Amino acid sequence: MATKRQIEIKTPDGVAEAGLFGQPGARAGVIFYMDAFGPRPALDDMAERLAGHGYAVLVPDLFYRHGAYGPFDAKTAFAVEKTRTELRAIIAETTQGMTMRDSGAFIAALASHGISGPIGAVGYCMGGARALNAAAAYPDWIVAAASFHGGNLASDAPDSPHRSAAQIKARVYVGCAGVDGSFPPEQSALLAASLRSAEVDHIIENYVGMGHGWCVPDHGVFNEAGAERHWKRLTTLFAETLG
Template identity: 45%
Template sequence: MTSVQGTAVDIPTEDGVADAYLARPGDGTPRPGVLLYQDAFGLRPHLRAMADRLAEAGYTVLVPNVFYRHGRAPVVELPEFIDPAARPEIFETLYPIMLSLTSELTVRDAGAYLRWMEQSELVADGPVALTGYCMGARLALWTAGGHPDRVAAVGGFHGGHLATDAPDSPHRSAEHITAEVYLGHADNDSALPPEQMQRLEEALTTAGVRHTCEVYEGAQHGYTQADTAAYDEQGAERHWAALLDLLKRTFG
């Protein structure tokens, strides 16, 4: 098993400084880069563990606190186990912060994250991969559309609101995406009803994007997040297999 080193890093952006976590194999060799986009609960021990697992597989992984405009992570105090039904005030606090992160700000911030990775001696030359969870899947599609020359692959898992009527809905980025896209949708997800799944599929197909969209039957919105009540072990392991396959196809 590859030894992993994890460090806190600060990334200058056009609007301030984003705190982030960097995980990479311990030998210091430049590795293909992966930008990991958080769910609503943000940068915390579980996401660091996910980054470490990707680093063990041979990648340099950056996990930015995308809510940095509202403070360093954790932006809100979180329990070790997150059950939104038991602690509704957590999501009530986070929801307006989520809404404030527009597509325009996301693409601008992504430019800073991608520049930082491009300049890092720990990231191999060439485009990077993205993986995003819940709201992070939305950020990943916006980023891939906004920086097509820098993104070679996109994984998105239990994403919500990916094909809405909004002018900046993520599915509208498809015409600009050059990366391969894999999306693992949660089953019976109120944030991504069947009509949005179909609209997203049609947008990717029409744009000629290499893509796979799969519904994980029985898995709830949030199924990859082991520190939450939505966690589904079978769905999470299926996600790891799909993501690592995507990265292997992309980087060899």
């Protein structure tokens, strides 16, 4: 059974709280980039399951700069004006650049807890782009990166992951919600072209019928069959790259 330790990680901008899951002596590490609703029991359960495959799984709070916030209900937060406004502000103010600076500290935290093997990255929702950008920013450490229902993976933004494809050495997996306004077909095509041109080993898979958030148990669109399919893809990716 995996275990959780609550740790603090010193970053260039402060101190981030994080959950570290897994038994001592894990063969490799995984950075789990949260979705928009922050660390909570649903993500703990997912990290526990992943750690059960023999990995040390780090789930950092990417919103630590904002002090106290939430908790947010994944089913209703964007439906209520007050929490929708609060969430959108926090997300907008937590830039990709901030998370990339933090990711160096996340890698160091894994090392400080005895994880000397390869590192994987996985992200959900807003975390999907961050997992891919982390692979580009830290190519000598991150050997596999996965995004599930990640948004804006090939947008007009200067920090869009497709723009950094040439820096990625990791194997990449992208699982797309069947209908997702944050990652429409034209973005999927552009991301595929960018990864292929950069000679990145990758798969982009469309989960027909799944909604944005289908993998995470406390989302309103959670789909058990689709989630199990995601687990199969994720654990296979990490088994083949992390050992």
